[in-house]
Amino acid sequence: MNELAELSDEQRALLLQMRRRVVESIGKNMDLYGITLSIGHLYGNMYFNREPVTLDEMSETMGMSKTSMSTGMRTLYDLKMINKVWGKGSRKDLYEVESDWxxxxxxxxxxxxxxxxxxxxxxxxxxxxxxxxxxxxxxxxxxxxxxxxxxxxxxxxxxxxxxxxxxxxxxxxxxxxxxxxxxxxxx
Missing domain, CATH: 1.10.287 (Helix Hairpins)
Structure with missing residues (x-):
């Protein structure tokens, strides 16, 4: 269930504005270390997810192609910033953020x-x-x-x-x- 669905339009807008600011900050910080801004934004968006996500879900959330999303996820996985996890009943790979900064x-x-x-x-x-x-x-x-x-x-x-x-x-x-x-x- 979408956690934002239970919020009013005003609450949702305020929450998303705050999250966008954090995601942008994460992206800029990771860019300083040689990781592209878009991969930093990917990590930032995943950081706020409560549940593991698929490539398709993140591709849709960020408006990125599946190929770009796959490359971004692979980069984050290789850097040990996300983990593949098992999801009951899911045939697709699920990913979650390693939240220990x-x-x-x-x-x-x-x-x-x-x-x-x-x-x-x-x-x-x-x-x-x-x-x-x-x-x-x-x-x-x-x-x-x-x-x-x-x-x-x-x-x-x-x-x-x-x-x-x-x-x-x-x-x-x-x-x-x-x-x-x-x-x-x-x-």
């Missing part, structure tokens, strides 16, 4: 940061190996050795940073971060 933040940044850390550490480690080869090859050229050693120090600094970032990601994934910065409890 702390967990959404931790999952989103863990996924993004972990990928970047792995790529960057791989590139840095390859460069360190190349420096080793070049140091051997040009061991008689003091100017080249000096430059290579300087580069080696800089790359070691970068590797130390990425090792720290890897531990930070681990703290998000394990929830240990909340021992240092506790979650705010709702009023």
């Amino acid at each position: 702390h967990q959404n933040f931790a999952d989103f940044f863990s996924i993004k940061w972990r990928k970047a850390v792995e790529q960057n550490m791989s590139a840095l480690n390859r460069s360190m190996k190349e420096i080793g080869v070049l140091l051997e090859r040009f061991s008689d050229d003091l100017a080249m050795v000096k430059l290579l050693q300087s580069d080696q120090e800089k790359i070691n600094d970068a590797l130390a940073y990425y090792k720290w970032l890897d531990r930070l990601i681990d703290s998000f994934e394990s929830g240990e971060i909340y021992n240092f910065i506790p979650k705010e409890e709702p009023n």
